[in-house]
Amino acid sequence: MSELLEVSDLVIEYHGATVVRAVDHVSLTIAPGEVLALVGESGCGKSSLARAVVGMEKPRAGAVTYRGSEVPLLGVRRRRAQFTSIQMVFQDPNSSLNPRIRVGQQISEGIRAAVERGDEGSQPEEWLERVGLPIEMVARYAHELSGGQRQRVAIARALAARPDLLVADEPISALDASSQASVADMMRKLALDAGAGLLFISHDLAIVRLIADRTVVMYRGKIVESGVSDLIWNDPVHPYTRALISAIPEPDGKGNLPAAPAADAPEEWRMTLPEALDRA
Amino acid sequence: MSDITTPQTADAAAASTTPVLTVDGLTIGIGSRKNVKSIVKGISLALTPGRIQGLAGESGSGKTVTSLAMLGLLPSNAVVGGSIRLGDTELVGMTHRQLNEIRGRRIAMIFQDPSSSLHPQLTVGTQLTDHVKRHMKMSSKQARAHAIELLDRVRVPNPAEALARYPHQFSGGQRQRIAIAIALACDPIVLLADEPTTALDVTVQAGILHLLRDLADERQLAVLLVTHDLGVMSAIADDIAVMRHGEIVESNVRSEIFVNPQHAYTRELLASLPGAAGFEEASE
Amino acid sequence: MRKRRLKIPAAWITPLGVIGAVIAIAWVGIAFTARLWVPFDPLSQDLPRLQAPGIDTLMGTDALGRDIFSRLMTGASVTIPLALMLVLMSLVVGTLIGAIAGYFGKWVDELLMRLTDLVMAFPTVILAMVVAAALGPSLFNAVIAAFVVSWPQYARMTRSIVLGLRTQNYVMAGRLMGFSPFKTLRVDIAPNVVGPILVLASLDVGTAILLLSGLSFLGLGAQPPTAEWGSMISAAIQNFDSWWIGLFPGLAILTVVMAFNFVGDSLRDIFDPTSQVSRAGARS
Ligand SMILES: Nc1ncnc2c1ncn2[C@@H]1O[C@H](COP(=O)(O)OP(=O)(O)OP(=O)(O)O)[C@@H](O)[C@H]1O
Ligand SMILES: Nc1ncnc2c1ncn2[C@@H]1O[C@H](COP(=O)(O)OP(=O)(O)OP(=O)(O)O)[C@@H](O)[C@H]1O
Ligand SMILES: [Mg+2]
Ligand SMILES: [Mg+2]
Numbered sequence A: 001m002s003e004l005l006e007v008s009d010l011v012i013e014y015h016g017a018t019v020v021r022a023v024d025h026v027s028l029t030i031a032p033g034e035v036l037a038l039v040g041e042s043g044c045g046k047s048s049l050a051r052a053v054v055g056m057e058k059p060r061a062g063a064v065t066y067r068g069s070e071v072p073l074l075g076v077r078r079r080r081a082q083f084t085s086i087q088m089v090f091q092d093p094n095s096s097l098n099p100r101i102r103v104g105q106q107i108s109e110g111i112r113a114a115v116e117r118g119d120e121g122s123q124p125e126e127w128l129e130r131v132g133l134p135i136e137m138v139a140r141y142a143h144e145l146s147g148g149q150r151q152r153v154a155i156a157r158a159l160a161a162r163p164d165l166l167v168a169d170e171p172i173s174a175l176d177a178s179s180q181a182s183v184a185d186m187m188r189k190l191a192l193d194a195g196a197g198l199l200f201i202s203h204d205l206a207i208v209r210l211i212a213d214r215t216v217v218m219y220r221g222k223i224v225e226s227g228v229s230d231l232i233w234n235d236p237v238h239p240y241t242r243a244l245i246s247a248i249p250e251p252d253g254k255g256n257l258p259a260a261p262a263a264d265a266p267e268e269w270r271m272t273l274p275e276a277l278d279r280a
Numbered sequence B: 001m002s003d004i005t006t007p008q009t010a011d012a013a014a015a016s017t018t019p020v021l022t023v024d025g026l027t028i029g030i031g032s033r034k035n036v037k038s039i040v041k042g043i044s045l046a047l048t049p050g051r052i053q054g055l056a057g058e059s060g061s062g063k064t065v066t067s068l069a070m071l072g073l074l075p076s077n078a079v080v081g082g083s084i085r086l087g088d089t090e091l092v093g094m095t096h097r098q099l100n101e102i103r104g105r106r107i108a109m110i111f112q113d114p115s116s117s118l119h120p121q122l123t124v125g126t127q128l129t130d131h132v133k134r135h136m137k138m139s140s141k142q143a144r145a146h147a148i149e150l151l152d153r154v155r156v157p158n159p160a161e162a163l164a165r166y167p168h169q170f171s172g173g174q175r176q177r178i179a180i181a182i183a184l185a186c187d188p189i190v191l192l193a194d195e196p197t198t199a200l201d202v203t204v205q206a207g208i209l210h211l212l213r214d215l216a217d218e219r220q221l222a223v224l225l226v227t228h229d230l231g232v233m234s235a236i237a238d239d240i241a242v243m244r245h246g247e248i249v250e251s252n253v254r255s256e257i258f259v260n261p262q263h264a265y266t267r268e269l270l271a272s273l274p275g276a277a278g279f280e281e282a283s284e
Numbered sequence C: 001m002r003k004r005r006l007k008i009p010a011a012w013i014t015p016l017g018v019i020g021a022v023i024a025i026a027w028v029g030i031a032f033t034a035r036l037w038v039p040f041d042p043l044s045q046d047l048p049r050l051q052a053p054g055i056d057t058l059m060g061t062d063a064l065g066r067d068i069f070s071r072l073m074t075g076a077s078v079t080i081p082l083a084l085m086l087v088l089m090s091l092v093v094g095t096l097i098g099a100i101a102g103y104f105g106k107w108v109d110e111l112l113m114r115l116t117d118l119v120m121a122f123p124t125v126i127l128a129m130v131v132a133a134a135l136g137p138s139l140f141n142a143v144i145a146a147f148v149v150s151w152p153q154y155a156r157m158t159r160s161i162v163l164g165l166r167t168q169n170y171v172m173a174g175r176l177m178g179f180s181p182f183k184t185l186r187v188d189i190a191p192n193v194v195g196p197i198l199v200l201a202s203l204d205v206g207t208a209i210l211l212l213s214g215l216s217f218l219g220l221g222a223q224p225p226t227a228e229w230g231s232m233i234s235a236a237i238q239n240f241d242s243w244w245i246g247l248f249p250g251l252a253i254l255t256v257v258m259a260f261n262f263v264g265d266s267l268r269d270i271f272d273p274t275s276q277v278s279r280a281g282a283r284s
Helices: A046-054 A103-116 A124-130 A135-139 A147-160 A177-194 A205-211 A229-234 A239-246 B009-014 B063-070 B096-102 B124-136 B140-153 B172-184 B202-219 B230-236 B254-259 B264-271 B277-283 C015-037 C068-104 C106-120 C124-135 C139-166 C169-176 C181-217 C229-239 C243-271 C279-283
Strands: A005-015 A019-030 A035-040 A061-066 A086-089 A165-169 A197-201 A214-219 A222-228 B021-031 B036-047 B052-057 B078-086 B107-110 B190-194 B222-226 B239-244 B247-253
Touching: A005 A046, A019 A046, A019 A061, A019 A197, A019 A222, A035 A046, A035 A205, A046 A086, A046 A165, A046 A197, A086 A147, A086 C169, A103 A124, A103 A135, A103 A147, A124 A135, A124 A147, A147 A165, A147 A177, A147 C169, A165 A177, A177 A197, A177 A205, A177 B264, A205 A214, A205 A229, A214 A229, A214 A239, A222 A229, A222 A239, A239 B202, B021 B063, B036 B052, B036 B063, B036 B222, B036 B239, B036 B247, B052 B063, B052 B202, B052 B230, B063 B078, B063 B107, B063 B190, B063 B222, B107 B172, B124 B140, B124 B172, B140 B172, B172 B190, B172 B202, B190 B202, B202 B222, B202 B230, B222 B230, B230 B254, B239 B254, B239 B264, B247 B254, B247 B264, C015 C068, C015 C243, C068 C106, C068 C139, C068 C181, C068 C229, C068 C243, C106 C139, C124 C139, C124 C181, C139 C181, C169 C181, C181 C229, C181 C243, C229 C243
Parallel strands: A035 A197, A035 A214, A086 A165, A165 A197, B052 B222, B052 B239, B107 B190, B190 B222
Antiparallel strands: A005 A019, A005 A061, A214 A222, B021 B036, B021 B078, B239 B247
């Protein structure tokens, strides 16, 4: 197969006082140069899936394969160079930067990973520019940055490692609309130019529609709708996808609050509609 | 600074109550003695009971720093000028002990990064009930019931069970909702909400927005809503201030901002909305 | 690039911290130079016996006609360097063990932590006495005994910090980039452990001095005629009427221990995010 990433029948569970099944038999693939978006309700298992893809979470069942070989669990051992081309931008920009190391040096670590793999080197300043930050920020510490700036530094670091597969977990949620557009666009361009795959997690369908080739909608651990982004946006089939699109607040200045779905969600959101899957 | 438009008098009259929190000519600089970087350059805002004041603006424009200043939570190398008054009490220059009385109890804040307001090694239940027991003098049992009710209002699934879990056992959006619950736990009179819904999908977001609107309407909570999401702004903010480079470039009632933006930057912001022409261009 | 300079933010400077630091530095200075300037040889017995404090013998003489002031000052050069060395040894060994246990987890953790539990289950002084008695009374053995009981607290603390850090996203990000375990410990973990460990160490200097003098007092540490504070106090017991023999060494111990505790406390305020004005402050 020519797929870059293949997730097959993945199950992730958390065993605590109760068993939480965060991801429930999910399969998806990403080809080189493809942007796949993963959207869904808060708590539906998007981050769990992302962590499993990079090897931070042990699958209960199913497998994650990257270029034909299974992604090893990220243990205490050093990760083999073959897998350092998988990078992740974490959902919480705050804890994803080391508080005691300057921004520039953290980006340099990404660059070093790329060089060790035999890719070309680069300068931290270049990456800061790409994510729209002034180059003086190399000398800053994470706590001296705003939320959106931190998020962009985290993106810069991941990109500096020149990943072939980038898993970006809500990478631009803290940015204002114009930076969102430019950063998302830049990520997409980089992925396309380098032939890399991008798994882009977001809850914002409006952005997703613009940068993703295909979109996967998850609800309570399961995929409820998937296929070409435009199709899903323009003609959602699954009731949950419809609710997701209609709850986007319209920025018209009229003060219309989108109706909030009842606390206990409608039963129909859980159903599987075969025609909603793999829409092309 | 030159072209600040003042709120329309018609609407200002409708909100007859006087502001609870007034920010006047606030300046904030951060840095060592010789090298202070000016971050907020003289902004003025007023939070009125029952109204939601939106604060929009570019990333890095000083929104978070402004709201941290209202709680006295800036780093120790920050220099604050101007005035922040809660009722008649001046907050600028207060000691930490005095501020501690006000923080959490009268002014609560939902932080932009929910993880920073949650203690990683305490269960969610402990964090919610400690707070309530201390400030509202409730028994453990009452506090627990109160906590469950709060978690339910912010739509955390299985609230009773959630109390026993630690923050890292929740998803990003769930943590954000828990942080909202903690902020609301002690019935504050002013709520500073810094990007309260960024980690939430739109359906859950709609629930939180309803909650904020209800709190403002029913309990006369004064809310400062910091968000870059103009959709959210349009949905619940009564007044909107637009910030850029540490200054408020435009401030007006909601409808005016959206329909009749005065400042070039406000227009630019509106143009960059998803779906608007500017956005499509940028992503081609 | 920015110039690196040691700058101490004003908020860190507390009166007690400054007093503590001055006294501690003075004692350390005395410890390393005392032999050069004390008026009498601390071991020579040619002064009048049991002479009360006066002009030529500032703190009087003991039962053998030795100058207490000279003995006290040179005593500093016995106890303080040994205490510092003891703390350093415990710090290095304890931190290393704790870091390894916390980072590698599983059976490594289990094994190392059982070991520390074992040590910590005994009362410190009793265990130190047992070890010192078993090795034979000498100052060197007292240090070994004190070391045996004091490293586990460093291991405990480091382990719990490392456990918390191990799952931090930035540590994960480093691992994804192919950091070796050693590099992760050095770059992502160590810098965040240093602060709390430093606090513990400075508080521990006082404890170490008490422990070493205590062992000498019991006759398990310094042997006569060495000038050591604990053994000086113990000698005072035989001459109860001559208050100066015991008082001055007692005061010496008191001031050193207090000084290091003040320093430790103010360091704690600096490093501990919860006692500082931080975002976490909003919780309380
Ligand atoms: N360590 C854990 N222990 C127990 N339950 C967990 C743990 N981590 C996550 N969960 C639960 O698993 C579910 C999925 O979590 P996940 O973080 O994958 O959600 P998400 O889709 O990323 O949501 P969000 O958009 O809010 O970030 C949630 O219900 C969460 O409460
Ligand atoms: N401790 C600090 N030291 C130096 N500069 C700082 C510090 N904290 C914040 N800044 C700078 O102040 C500016 C305003 O930061 P602030 O966090 O208020 O932005 P924001 O408007 O909340 O942005 P965002 O939407 O990205 O969160 C930023 O340019 C930031 O880099
Ligand atoms: Mg998530
Ligand atoms: Mg901010």
